Every structure is written in C-alpha cells, then in structure tokens.
Amino acid sequence: MEMPTKLKIRPKDGLTEILVLVSHPMETGQRVDAKTKEKVPAHFIQTLSIQLNGKDVAVADLGVAVSKDPLIGISVAGAKKGDKVNVSWSDNLGNKGGADETV
Amino acid sequence: MTTSNRRTFLKGTLAGGVLTVAASAGLLKPTQVLAAAWPKSAFDAKTMDATISGLYGNASVAPNAAITIKAPLQAENGAVVPITVSTTLANVESIAILVEKNATPLVCSVALMNGAQGYFSARMKMGKTSDVKVIVKAGGKLHSASQQIKVTVGGCGG
Numbered sequence: 001m002e003m004p005t006k007l008k009i010r011p012k013d014g015l016t017e018i019l020v021l022v023s024h025p026m027e028t029g030q031r032v033d034a035k036t037k038e039k040v041p042a043h044f045i046q047t048l049s050i051q052l053n054g055k056d057v058a059v060a061d062l063g064v065a066v067s068k069d070p071l072i073g074i075s076v077a078g079a080k081k082g083d084k085v086n087v088s089w090s091d092n093l094g095n096k097g098g099a100d101e102t103v
Numbered sequence: 104m105t106t107s108n109r110r111t112f113l114k115g116t117l118a119g120g121v122l123t124v125a126a127s128a129g130l131l132k133p134t135q136v137l138a139a140a141w142p143k144s145a146f147d148a149k150t151m152d153a154t155i156s157g158l159y160g161n162a163s164v165a166p167n168a169a170i171t172i173k174a175p176l177q178a179e180n181g182a183v184v185p186i187t188v189s190t191t192l193a194n195v196e197s198i199a200i201l202v203e204k205n206a207t208p209l210v211c212s213v214a215l216m217n218g219a220q221g222y223f224s225a226r227m228k229m230g231k232t233s234d235v236k237v238i239v240k241a242g243g244k245l246h247s248a249s250q251q252i253k254v255t256v257g258g259c260g261g
Contacts, residue, residue, distance in 0.1 A: 015220055028228070030206070046141045052217065060213040063146045065205050065228045067183045073224035074215070 005099040007087055009079075016079040016103060018050055018057075020072045020087050028064040045070060048089040052076055079103050146209050151236065154201055154209045158238075159245060167192070167246035170239055174252055178229065181254040187224040192241040195221035199240075204233035229254045 008019040022045065029042030042064060050058045050072075058074045079085075081103055088098035145157030155164060173187040188198055198221070199212040210227045221239065229235075229252060236249040 015222075017222075055217045057217050057219040058213055058215050058223075060211055061141050061146075062211045063207065063209050065202060065207065065210040067226035067228055071224075071226050073187070073222075074213070075220040075222035077218050077220055079218075 003095065003097050005087060005089070005097045007085060007099045007101040009085060009101055009103050012075065015075045015077050017073060017075050018085055020048065020050065020070075020099075022048070022070050022089060022097065024069060024091065026064065026066055026068045026070060030064075043091060043093055045089050045091045048072060048087065050074060051086040051088075052079060053083055054086070142212065145212070146207060148209065149207060151201060151203055151208050154207075155238065155245075158199060158209070158212060159240065162245050164238060164245040164247045166248065167239070168248075170237055170246060170248035172235065172237055172248055172250045174235065174250060176251075177253040177255070179255050181229040181231070181256055183226050184229050184252060184254070185224070185226050186235065188222070188237050188239070190221035190239050190241070190246075192221055192239060192246060194242040195219075195239060196243075197240045198223045199238045200225065200227065201236045201238065202227065202229055202233050203236065205230050208236075 003022060003024050006021040010017050024045055025043055026045065027040050027043040029039065031040045032038065033040050044064050045062050048060045048062060049056055057076050060072060062070065083103040085101050085103060086098065088096065090096045142158060145154050148154040148157050169192050170188065170190045174184065178184045186200060188200065195215055197212060197214045200210040201208040202210055211225060213223050232253045234249050234251050236247055239246045
C-alpha cells in the first residue's frame with residue numbers, strides 16, 4: 001500500500017510551522033466492512049518524529065483516535081532558511097515512511 | 104498396559120503445558136518492548152484517570168488558563184475534528200489530547216524538545232459529544248484545559 005508523506009513548512013508569527021500530512025488509513029479496529037461484515041483490523045501510525053537538522057524536535061505517539069490521513073502541525077523557533085527537516089513514522093503493522101524538506 | 108499408557112499421556116500433556124507457558128512468555132516480550140516506546144497502557148486505558156496515570160504516573164493535574172484550545176464548538180463530522188493547542192507556558196515538554204467519551208480517551212501524546220514551541224495541531228475522531236481535555240507538561244508540572252465539542256455525526260465505527 002502506497003502511503004506518501006507530505007511536508008509543508010511555512011513561517012508563522014516569527015516562528016516556523018511544520019505541517020506533516022501522511023496518507024494513511026488509520027483503522028481503529030472497530031470499523032466493520034460493509035461487504036464482508038467483518039471487522040477491519042487496526043492499522044494506525046504509532047510513532048511519528050520530526051527532526052530539525054538531525055535533532056528531534058517532536059516525537060508524537062498517536063492512537064487510533066487520530067483521523068484518517070493524519071495532519072500534524074508543530075511550531076519551532078530558530079529555524080533558518082536551508083535548515084533540514086526530516087519526518088519519519090512507523091505504524092502498528094511495521095510499515096515505515098517519511099519525508100525530507102528544507103526550510 | 105493401560106496404566107502405563109495413561110502415564111505417558113499425562114507426561115505428554117504436562118510437557119505440552121510447560122511449552123505453552125514458555126511460548127506465551129516469549130510472545131509477551133515483544134509487546135513489553137513495544138510498550139516502552141509507545142505507551143500502550145495509556146492508549147488502551149478506558150477512563151481519563153487511567154490514561155493520565157498511564158502517561159504520567161500519579162502526578163496531579165491542575166487547570167491552567169495559559170493553555171488555549173482552538174477547536175470547533177460543534178463538529179458536523181466526528182471523523183475529522185481539527186484541534187490546535189497552544190500555550191504560553193515555558194519549558195513545554197509534552198502535549199497530550201484526550202477525548203473523555205471515546206472508547207479509549209487518549210488521542211495522541213507529543214513530546215516536544217530542542218526549540219519546539221508549545222503548539223500542536225492535529226485532526227481527531229470523536230464518537231459523540233464530549234469534553235476534550237488537553238494536558239501540557241511544562242517544567243515538570245502538569246497543566247490542563249478542557250472544552251466541550253458537540254458532535255452531530257459520530258466518527259467511530261461505521
């Protein structure tokens with residue numbers, strides 16, 4: 001399954017906002033498939049970390065209550081033009097993904 | 104003859120039993136390792152109190168007006184409820200979002216460090232109208248703020 005990660009970085013009130021959008025189903029394990037009448041197994045991102053120049057700035061532990069295609073935003077101070085932002089995530093089925101972007 | 108057969112059978116079952124125990128003990132290990140990285144007990148907790156103690160231990164949480172929750176008062180679609188948390192508190196270490204009436208209240212918990220500000224936004228699912236509580240850990244203390252969000256159509260299950 002293709003699960004692309006998108007990164008958007010924009011200045012906001014003198015700080016830098018980092019927005020992460022992952023195309024991920026985020027199944028809760030509670031939903032019932034309309035055709036097969038069987039529960040759709042849980043499939044969700046557990047950990048998502050955002051790094052600025054190789055240093056962690058945010059490590060998010062996500063649960064099943066995060067919406068489908070999670071959009072996560074954080075704000076950092078002191079990011080300069082040309083700084084590297086890296087995002088990586090892993091889900092409960094062992095899938096991994098990530099993206100890189102410069103400020 | 105029958106007696107000896109019975110002995111072997113008993114021995115066999117006993118050995119089998121030991122193996123099952125060993126296997127389940129072995130199976131338990133990966134989940135324990137996982138729990139260290141991802142707070143499974145907090146995410147599995149069914150009540151607000153259990154979630155908070157699963158995340159932070161037995162620390163006390165005090166309401167604080169320095170936390171701002173930006174979320175709709177009424178959400179038409181419970182599957183996607185945008186929420187933005189910002190705080191003017193210094194030394195923010197982590198932000199957690201909890202929905203009281205969801206089956207498992209904890210939505211997410213974010214650790215912030217190295218210049219990250221007290222700001223976090225996400226989209227969450229809500230089963231029904233509920234209070235949403237935000238817990239900010241700053242300077243070793245826990246602060247909270249809450250807001251009720253009305254949900255017209257639930258976002259859990261079908």
